[in-house]
Structures are given as structure tokens and as C-alpha cells.
Amino acid sequence: MKQPYRVAIIGAAASGKTTLAQALAQRYGEPWVPEYLREFCDVRQEVPVAGDQFHIASTQVAREEALAAQGGRFLFCDTTPLMTAVYSIHYFGGIDEQLESLASSRRYDITLVCKPEFAWIPDGLHHEEQDVSGMIDAILLEELARRGVPYTRISGDLDERLKQVGQLLGD
DSSP: OOEEEEEEOOOSTTTSEEEEEEHHHHHTTTEEOOOOOHHHHHHHHHHOOOOHHHHHHHHHHHHHHHHHHHOOOEEEEEEEHHHHHHHHHHHHOOOOOHHHHHHHHHOEEEEEOOOOOSOOOOGGSSSSSSSHHHHHHHHHHHHHHHHTOOOEESSSSSHHOOOOOHTTTTT
């Protein structure tokens, strides 16, 4: 079975990743992989610590692989291990060896980086107590450059973003 074209959708909190992933899945009638971090926080009712980072990233990958095994044209991934690594750099001062290995080994057919241009609203355990989207965005762009990962910056309202992605996917 042919593997789906994997679309990584990454960016800081409040950059519209989930909204875009859901909209793309609906538009193309293909699956999307929700961000496991949200479920992790909801179920445990606590914020993750450094020791949770590899578990979060590897669970995200396992869910991605399970959906990819079903085939299809596209698979829209609402975050990747690279974002877990970026948050590890910001909150814990670095990336542990297991997480680095996982983040470095993941390949996507296209990487979309959502510009953090929406109003940030704290939402409890899921995200920061203050807006750190600019700092996270800067770390992300540095990590993409360091790793030599090509990406496309996505911006504007949802319709504009869908048009941008549609052009990239050959609509």
C-alpha cells in the first residue's frame, strides 16, 4: 500500500495549526493526526515535565503511523516531534537524546509553519501562562534552519491559508 503524502503542520501556540489541520482534512476527505499534547494535559490534569517529552513525541508518532498505515492520499499532522523538541529547548534548556533522535529521524513530504498571528488566549493546562509564541516561533525557525528542513510559511485567515496550502498540494 502506498504511503500518504505527509503534511507536517507546525508552529507556536495560537498559530492556527489545529484549525488548519482540521480544515485540510475536511477539504480533502483525508485523515489528520490531532496533537497528543492536548490529550496528555486533559487526561493527566497537569503540565508535562522534561521526562514526559519523549513519551509525548513518540505517542504522536505512533498515532501518525497508525493512520498512515490505512493509506490515503494525504495525512495531515497537527504537530511533529520537532515541536516537542522546540518546547523542550524553551522550557527545559535542551533536547534529551531520545527525543533528539526521534525528531531528527522524522521526515515529512512538506512542512508548513503557521505564523503566530492570532490573538493568544490562555487555555489552562494546554499552553503557556503567558504569550511566548514569538520566542517559540524564533526557536522553531532556528531549529528548521539548523536541521536543513525546507518549509513554507503559512499566514492569513483560514481561507488564505487553505489557498496557500492548496497551491502547494497541486489544487
